[in-house]
Amino acid sequence: MTLRLFVPFDLAAGPLTLGKEQSHYVANVMRAKPGEAVTLFNGRDGEWCGTLETVAKSAVVVALTSQTRPQTAEPDLWLLAAPIKKDCIDLVAEKATELGASRLWPVITRRTVTARVNTERLAAHMVEAAEQCERLTVPEVMEPQPLDKVLAGWDAARPLIFLDESGGGMPLVQVLADLSSGPLAVLVGPEGGFAPEERAVLARLPFARPVGLGPRILRAETAAIAALSVIQAVRGDWNRAPRG
Amino acid sequence: MTLRLFVPFDLAAGPLTLGKEQSHYVANVMRAKPGEAVTLFNGRDGEWCGTLETVAKSAVVVALTSQTRPQTAEPDLWLLAAPIKKDCIDLVAEKATELGASRLWPVITRRTVTARVNTERLAAHMVEAAEQCERLTVPEVMEPQPLDKVLAGWDAARPLIFLDESGGGMPLVQVLADLSSGPLAVLVGPEGGFAPEERAVLARLPFARPVGLGPRILRAETAAIAALSVIQAVRGDWNRAPRG
16 A cells, blocks of 8 residues: 655655654654655645655655646535534545545534534544545535525525435435536535424525435435435546546 | 334234343333333334333333334345445444345455454344334345355346446446346445456456446445445435335
8 A cells, every 4th residue: 555645735746845743644653664655645736656765753755756647627516514423424524535525514503413513633534535545635624604604605506405304305316417517515414304494494595405315214424425425426526437 | 203123023003022132122221111102113014103011121012003104115235245344344234224225245355354244243233223214124134155155156137236446347327227127236345355356257247247436446335335325316216205
């Protein structure tokens, strides 16, 4: 397994010194040795390969040699998710990254019981997942906002698929067939679902599309993962092969 | 939240005594009280509602009143999965249940490193998930078998979609469009993927279809969950609403 790291720095041929925390990770956690292969990406300059030149506790230097992949366009797909308990939202953050979401936005709904969201921890999970799944970007993590504020500032050019566990929604593939390509967002509620008044508000919004995910009651994290999977398979980038 | 339990007994109007373990769960873990509503299913007789008549540590009696849902046909969808570490295969078992898989079959491949599979623990997770997601059945858990033995006894009337992380497969929705309705199975390899000789064997089997899940390298558990989601959305039962 080649070491693959997300870095904030610009990427170009030549030496690059990793930050303190990442140097510690490479030197002490991964126990990497000089001469080992490494791959870097930053979300802007594609993917670059190189070798570890010096490995010191606080400053690892990478000698970058060449670009292995150019930066490419990725689906513009947001996931808005009501915070759920720690293990479950961590799972959502990891899987949303693997499934190519471009943004994770915690939204506070009426029945949200987990008010505190550690966005730094979520971001760290997403960096790790992006490094492992060979993405060229890391999804953006937003600070939590109340659902009504998020909806008040919504750009109507981005359809919002909301996962309506009450059974009122249309099948997801049917809704996707009616949408043109372009920006998209998925909204998943907390374990207790949306409040009736929230569903009523959403139903009146021209950009919102109530969607059902079949006859079984999915947990919030399952609904999020399943919806992202279907969207990428049906109208996202699953027609591309790995490293393609 | 109404107590919802999977039981081995036949369901009909009248009193029904739960087994010892389940009685303990109802009395001591859920601390349920006589008169509380309860829903039972057994995978054969649909769903029945009733109330708790007597609650004792070792023998809880339910008075069943009426059938709330008839038993209905469900997608015949198997998941064959190489064992992966405990947390991940537990997750797969839970999510496969929510996503309506009818059978979970651990298969041992060349690169499988987790040889021991606790099928009893998996079955318990699946019962719990079925109770929570309002399924009318619990998926069958098979004893682990080597992949070559499973393939040797395969019924060619059941197409086998194998998730080929090497990039050689066709997009999942394209493969699904070419299949007629009926039995189906998905095969997911271990973290290290399939060995080249396994892929070669699979490629020669007339019932096997190599499938790719897009440009990102999905973890084994993500691939399993994502593939089941897409299958149910595109050709499974996601055109039905909850309790529909």
